[in-house]
Amino acid sequence: MFTHQPVMINETIKNLVHDPAGTYLDCTFGLGGHSKEILENLNDNGRLIAIDRDKETAQYSKKIEDKRFHFKNLNFSEIESLNTRLDGIFFDLGNSSMQLDDPDRGFSFQKDGPLDMRMNKEEEMTAEQWINTATEKEISDVLFHLGEERKSRFYAKKIVESRKKSKFKTTAQLSLFIEKYSSSQKRHPATNVFRAIRMHINNEIEEMINGFKSAACLLKKNGKLIIISFHSIEDRIAKNFLRSEEAKNLSIKKQGKPIKPTINEIKSNPRSRSAIMRIAIKNV
């Protein structure tokens, strides 16, 4: 059983749940940490819909026996199909601890498993298929744009050379391969490479942009949009969307400054250290 401490939970409730009788959407159910707390803060007339693209999250959703709660396996880009006007929409981006802690899902460079990285295991392309077939330019572009990896071209060249001799199959194989060529002392040298491949395999940028636009359309007047991101690329997408003409046309406006976790939260849950919460409100 996987455990998970929901990130910035007090800040989420305080900023999201402005009407306890309202209807809310949790777009990133995961292990349900935020969903459970949102439900705690709704009255009998309140309602919570939760979605997640990962089919394995359905088993955790079934544990919430509450008639005010509804779960669906959906992508961010499909939320308009819910066709419900909402008082608040919440995104807690990235991987769940269930995905990261299970070596078979292939997300972690610290645990050996198949190079998979699909958030939804029914999608076709795994990280293994991609890394063994993509062109050197494709690999270099993904590592550069989605991983901000300074050595993107060098790693892409070495990956393509190496896979001629033996294909990449496991997370440990890829992680040790990157380590061999890296001099980074600060954090694990494969951090950026793994994140870039994960974002590519799951089409995360497009999913976020479409999800945020749809969210803006679904909100009622005074409805709140809360986005928690965990690295600069995710945060940039959220920030740029909230500043865009499109957001203005959809009457969604950023509210206040971005919020970071407290020192106490970072101490008790180191995973929260890079979190940034952005808040927006629907005007009409």
Ligand SMILES: C[S@@+](CC[C@H](N)C(=O)[O-])C[C@H]1O[C@@H](n2cnc3c(N)ncnc32)[C@H](O)[C@@H]1O
């Ligand atoms: C950080 S976890 C959420 C953790 C959750 N808030 C909790 O407290 O347990 C992010 C979740 O979002 C899901 N997710 C990521 N991208 C998605 C997308 N485009 N559509 C739907 N779900 C997505 C992942 O599968 C993962 O379960």
